[in-house]
Amino acid sequence: xxxxxxxxxxxxxxxxxxxxxxxxxxxxxxxxxxxxxxxxxxxxxxxxxxxxxxxxxxxxxxxxxxxxxxxxxxxxxxxxxxxxxxxxxxxxxxxxxxxxxxxxxxxxxxxxxxxxxxxxxxxxxxxxxxxxxxxxxxxxxxxxxxxxxxxxxxxxxxxxxxxxxxxxxxxxxxxxxxxxxxxxxxxxxxxxxxxxxxxxxxxxxxxxxxxxxxxxxxxxxxxxxxxx
Amino acid sequence: xxxxxxxxxxxxxxxxxxxxxxxxxxxxxxxxxxxxxxxxxxxxxxxxxxxxxxxxxxxxxxxxxxxxxxxxxxxxxxxxxxxxxxxxxxxxxxxxxxxxxxxxxxxxxxxxxxxxxxxxxxxxxxxxxxxxxxxxxxxxxxxxxxxxxxxxxxxxxxxxxxxxxxxxxxxxxxxxxxxxxxxxxxxxxxxxxxxxxxxxxxxxxxxxxxxxxxxxxxxxxxxxxxxx
Numbered sequence: 001x002x003x004x005x006x007x008x009x010x011x012x013x014x015x016x017x018x019x020x021x022x023x024x025x026x027x028x029x030x031x032x033x034x035x036x037x038x039x040x041x042x043x044x045x046x047x048x049x050x051x052x053x054x055x056x057x058x059x060x061x062x063x064x065x066x067x068x069x070x071x072x073x074x075x076x077x078x079x080x081x082x083x084x085x086x087x088x089x090x091x092x093x094x095x096x097x098x099x100x101x102x103x104x105x106x107x108x109x110x111x112x113x114x115x116x117x118x119x120x121x122x123x124x125x126x127x128x129x130x131x132x133x134x135x136x137x138x139x140x141x142x143x144x145x146x147x148x149x150x151x152x153x154x155x156x157x158x159x160x161x162x163x164x165x166x167x168x169x170x171x172x173x174x175x176x177x178x179x180x181x182x183x184x185x186x187x188x189x190x191x192x193x194x195x196x197x198x199x200x201x202x203x204x205x206x207x208x209x210x211x212x213x214x215x216x217x218x219x220x221x222x223x224x225x226x227x228x
Numbered sequence: 229x230x231x232x233x234x235x236x237x238x239x240x241x242x243x244x245x246x247x248x249x250x251x252x253x254x255x256x257x258x259x260x261x262x263x264x265x266x267x268x269x270x271x272x273x274x275x276x277x278x279x280x281x282x283x284x285x286x287x288x289x290x291x292x293x294x295x296x297x298x299x300x301x302x303x304x305x306x307x308x309x310x311x312x313x314x315x316x317x318x319x320x321x322x323x324x325x326x327x328x329x330x331x332x333x334x335x336x337x338x339x340x341x342x343x344x345x346x347x348x349x350x351x352x353x354x355x356x357x358x359x360x361x362x363x364x365x366x367x368x369x370x371x372x373x374x375x376x377x378x379x380x381x382x383x384x385x386x387x388x389x390x391x392x393x394x395x396x397x398x399x400x401x402x403x404x405x406x407x408x409x410x411x412x413x414x415x416x417x418x419x420x421x422x423x424x425x426x427x428x429x430x431x432x433x434x435x436x437x438x439x440x441x442x443x444x445x446x447x448x449x450x451x452x453x454x455x456x
Binding site: 151183209 | 359361364365366367368369370371372375376377378379380381383384385386387388409411412414415418423424426431432435437438440443444446447448451
């Protein structure tokens with residue numbers, strides 16, 4: 001596959017759920033901000049991947065200071081975030097002028113493996129998109145107005161990132177106004193008529209959102225389970 | 229609430245997913261088998277709770293040896309497990325002769341909090357049953373024959389345990405043959421015509437199934453987050 005590959009790393013979260021002043025993407029994990037681990041995952045999966053980091057405007061200077069402090073040398077472009085994840089991804093996409101592939105990934109998922117990243121690019125190359133998902137470990141119930149019902153868990157998948165696309169396809173999909181049901185990039189692509197292709201993620205690929213997630217992340221980081 | 233309270237702790241798992249000879253309920257966590265932590269949760273939530281431990285027949289002697297070795301003093305009755313979770317719970321229920329309430333709980337969920345346990349008994353006392361669930365953190369997609377679709381994650385709940393019932397209601401529900409859609413006790417109760425009441429669980433209340441779960445459990449156990 002000899003085609004330009006991009007990764008848009010979305011780091012717009014303000015950390016309200018962490019009970020912490022420091023947004024979660026900047027919290028150190030084994031001595032280095034979460035976001036640097038995440039960027040490394042893509043760089044080490046393929047050093048040719050061009051990285052676009054989307055940050056809220058008021059975090060850009062803070063990030064640049066962190067980069068200096070940690071002597072972080074992986075080249076990346078910075079795009080300015082918007083008022084929502086949708087707008088942030090849209091801003092990131094607008095900075096990319098080439099055709100090719102783009103993996104859109106949460107800045108707070110630092111344990112994505114090289115294999116999953118590369119498999120997602122390959123599937124998106126072949127089929128237009130690739131959405132990383134995992135099976136449910138627990139039973140699931142659907143809540144409705146008058147109660148709730150058991151559902152067959154084998155018919156559901158939990159969605160992670162990266163969500164990887166042909167750039168032309170995802171740019172066209174994002175050329176729309178934001179809808180309330182746009183919870184991720186797959187839902188945006190789907191709304192513009194694309195069939196979604198699922199590829200296997202991993203239970204290690206956690207999104208660091210809550211205090212317990214951060215404790216789990218420390219263990220994962222120390223065990224270097226992120227080196228696969 | 230002055231009514232007999234039971235807990236059926238189901239420990240039938242054979243540990244196939246752990247890549248370990250030792251079934252996961254017996255694996256030590258900060259020096260003590262997972263199952264002892266789980267039993268303690270119920271005992272410390274209310275020492276009057278009568279505990280029924282369901283074990284496969286070929287694990288009973290091993291368990292009794294562990295009890296001696298660890299000087300484990302919480303009184304519990306042992307019931308012999310069946311060939312499925314359904315059959316194991318049914319066997320556990322058959323050992324209970326009184327009316328009252330019963331919480332049915334996975335032996336490999338050692339981080340259930342006292343508050344959740346007591347709230348589940350209270351709700352089951354008032355409404356007949358109480359099923360512990362948590363909201364989804366990730367987007368969800370439903371897989372069907374011709375592809376998959378985004379679903380509104382706010383309409384779904386992931387099911388944990390305990391699943392707590394009026395004993396008369398759940399015994400009647402279990403007085404049936406096993407169906408393939410019986411993935412938990414709520415689905416059994418639902419099939420016999422009961423409306424299911426959901427109560428809040430916790431992301432700490434993990435089910436130890438995979439090797440990464442065990443690593444997470446070590447952290448949780450060391451932090452004593454299970455003391456709430």
